[in-house]
Amino acid sequence: MAKTVKIYSTPTCPYCTRAKDYLKKNNISFENIDVSEDQDKAQEMVKLSGQMGVPVIDIDGTVIVGFDQERIAETLGL
């Protein structure tokens, strides 16, 4: 079954863009959460990851901070 992928990002962060490009390149569908548009979601991200940097990627509950290509690939089984 396909995994649920959420990415907390801002439109201006380069590594958010790179992370999204990477997911698209691997045909992974994901929900993009723009934390600059939604303060509640920004706080949700801080709670979830225990830190304040973007991007944060949530793959079925596995939380990855930053564009950590290896961990993303491993978690998604790519």
Place this chain on the structure above:
Amino acid sequence: MYDLMIIGAGPAGITASVYAARKRINTVVITGDVGGQAAWSGDIENYTGYQFITGPDLTNKFEEHMEQYKLPIKLHEMIDDLAREGDRIVARTRNGSYSAKAAIIATGKLSRELGVPGEKEFKNKGVSYCATCDGPVFAGKDVAVIGGGNSALDAALQLIRIGRKVYLINIAGSLTGDPIMREKVEGAPNVTVMNKTKVTAVLGDKFVSGITVCPVNGGREEACLAPTTVNVQGVFVEIGLVPSSGFVRGVRKNDRGEIMVNARNETDVPGIFAAGDVTDVVEKQIIIAAGEGSKACLSAFKYLSRLK
């Protein structure tokens, strides 16, 4: 043992790796990330062939070009120490070591750190080096920007719109960025500029809750017996860049810490070459770093051919 190791995968390292692959040099690329500072650039309008491209897009293009050759790439690998040992160059990481007959250092520059207590501990927990990236998370909060040059002013201008109160903590007597940006920052109602002030610590529990600051006088370090606390939830450090050359041992560097190279990208140690922003090359530009990477690889190729 490899013939060549390329340290870093920004414009210089990636270009060097493309040349190395095409010369069929037995190469390994070791890097923390891909793209380096280029990935952080906004709009790029001076890279030949692209009238306009963003930093992340150009980085993707570079990466695709490099990946086409299937070189071994060790990602998220930080080198603690690199030096010539006998007839080989040895790079040590936390997990092990790599050896090669030659090395190209292309590790670029990194954000300069404040070097005060609490800074490392609260990195990404309120301490950020990229207002563009992390700024929106601080909406409605009080923040401090550390620095007085263009990048600090740029960060302040972004945060003025997002945050509640913005403190600009500047060690110099006045702001040094472009006048047009200075006027905008100084004219904003929610900004407090604190000149001749240095940060002495970052405070907090789980997240940043404040900083302590001290006045500085004419560069003289006066004993600061009663530092002032400024309550902020975010600290944006914008005090420039430093070459990431600290791990390279036994190679001549200038007073800024840049690795000194000649026109052939040779350092003073045989077999160790360097390229791009980590070196004393006269200009720091993406296209120059790429050109330097290519030159370094061609020099390394000649060096390796002579060894045989």
